[in-house]
Amino acid sequence: MRVLILAGLGAASLGCSGLLGGGDEDEEGGGLFGIGDEEDGETEDDGSADPDGDGLSNDEEDELGTDGDELDSDGDGWNDGEEVEGNTDPTDDESKPYEGGWPIGDCAKDIQAEGYDEGDASRDWVMMDQFGEDVNLHGFCDNVVYLVFAAFW
Ligand SMILES: [Ca+2]
Numbered sequence: 001m002r003v004l005i006l007a008g009l010g011a012a013s014l015g016c017s018g019l020l021g022g023g024d025e026d027e028e029g030g031g032l033f034g035i036g037d038e039e040d041g042e043t044e045d046d047g048s049a050d051p052d053g054d055g056l057s058n059d060e061e062d063e064l065g066t067d068g069d070e071l072d073s074d075g076d077g078w079n080d081g082e083e084v085e086g087n088t089d090p091t092d093d094e095s096k097p098y099e100g101g102w103p104i105g106d107c108a109k110d111i112q113a114e115g116y117d118e119g120d121a122s123r124d125w126v127m128m129d130q131f132g133e134d135v136n137l138h139g140f141c142d143n144v145v146y147l148v149f150a151a152f153w
């Protein structure tokens with residue numbers, strides 16, 4: 001009877017070791033049994049994984065030309081996912097979301113400027129806002145823009 005109990009504990013111990021083992025090496029220093037070596041089975045080769053946590057999968061990062069291991073590929077202070085959501089270029093540090101809070105329209109890159117006559121799609125131009133940030137007219141393409149001009153002599 002006593003021999004059977006010991007044999008049962010031995011089998012249970014081997015079962016736990018097998019479940020938690022996860023590999024021969026502790027790759028990320030998570031301690032015994034390989035805990036933390038991989039998050040939810042994600043690996044860098046997994047196209048649907050997001051190892052840098054920017055909200056973009058490895059496949060999306062490949063398509064955009066961004067770094068799948070870098071939260072902010074162009075170093076402009078905005079992470080790649082925020083840039084895609086904000087319709088800016090995550091590979092261009094000059095292109096970033098408008099800090100004044102106004103969303104940049106997805107249509108900004110599709111505008112065909114015609115000129116300055118009545119009914120024309122205006123050429124794009126840049127002005128500085130109250131925060132000292134450059135603002136492009138075409139960035140507001142999804143919105144009604146009310147322009148006020150004045151001249152003084
Ligand atoms: Ca990512």
Ligand SMILES: [Ca+2]
Pocket residue numbers: 072073074075076077078079080083090
């Ligand atoms: Ca960025």
Ligand SMILES: [Ca+2]
Pocket residue numbers: 074076083088089090091092093094095096
């Ligand atoms: Ca950018």
